[in-house]
Amino acid sequence: MFANRQRRVSVDEDDLSAFFVHLRRVLRLPPESFSAVLVSDRRIRELNRRYRKRSAVTDVLSFPLRENGYLGEVVISAPTARRQARHYRHRVEEEVKLLLLHGVLHLLGYDHETDRGQMARREHTLRRRLGLE
Numbered sequence: 001m002f003a004n005r006q007r008r009v010s011v012d013e014d015d016l017s018a019f020f021v022h023l024r025r026v027l028r029l030p031p032e033s034f035s036a037v038l039v040s041d042r043r044i045r046e047l048n049r050r051y052r053k054r055s056a057v058t059d060v061l062s063f064p065l066r067e068n069g070y071l072g073e074v075v076i077s078a079p080t081a082r083r084q085a086r087h088y089r090h091r092v093e094e095e096v097k098l099l100l101l102h103g104v105l106h107l108l109g110y111d112h113e114t115d116r117g118q119m120a121r122r123e124h125t126l127r128r129r130l131g132l133e
């Protein structure tokens with residue numbers, strides 16, 4: 001399930017929902033195996049503070065659960081995605097897709113802070129396969 005829980009940043013929800021399904025299929029994950037939500041900077045800062053003890057806005061957070069086939073939830077800051085999209089000169093939807101891919105890889109157990117580049121390599125391969133490069 002993909003949900004937009006913020007109102008500040010206009011996004012093409014149909015495009016993002018379609019990508020959500022496509023990503024799930026490319027990764028060969030069953031329906032309902034993870035969820036994603038777009039939130040405000042304020043909300044992601046609250047979550048980052050509560051769960052990571054970092055009082056700062058971030059672009060994406062992953063909350064692994066791995067229970068009964070459910071991997072967890074990816075939370076993306078829409079305003080931060082918009083700022084990053086402007087910086088990299090692409091659409092906000094493209095940035096959200098990149099962040100969603102990154103977040104789902106974390107749900108699958110990848111950790112770029114400790115894995116000697118495995119996550120970066122997998123992410124690069126999937127970006128090409130998903131048409132994100």
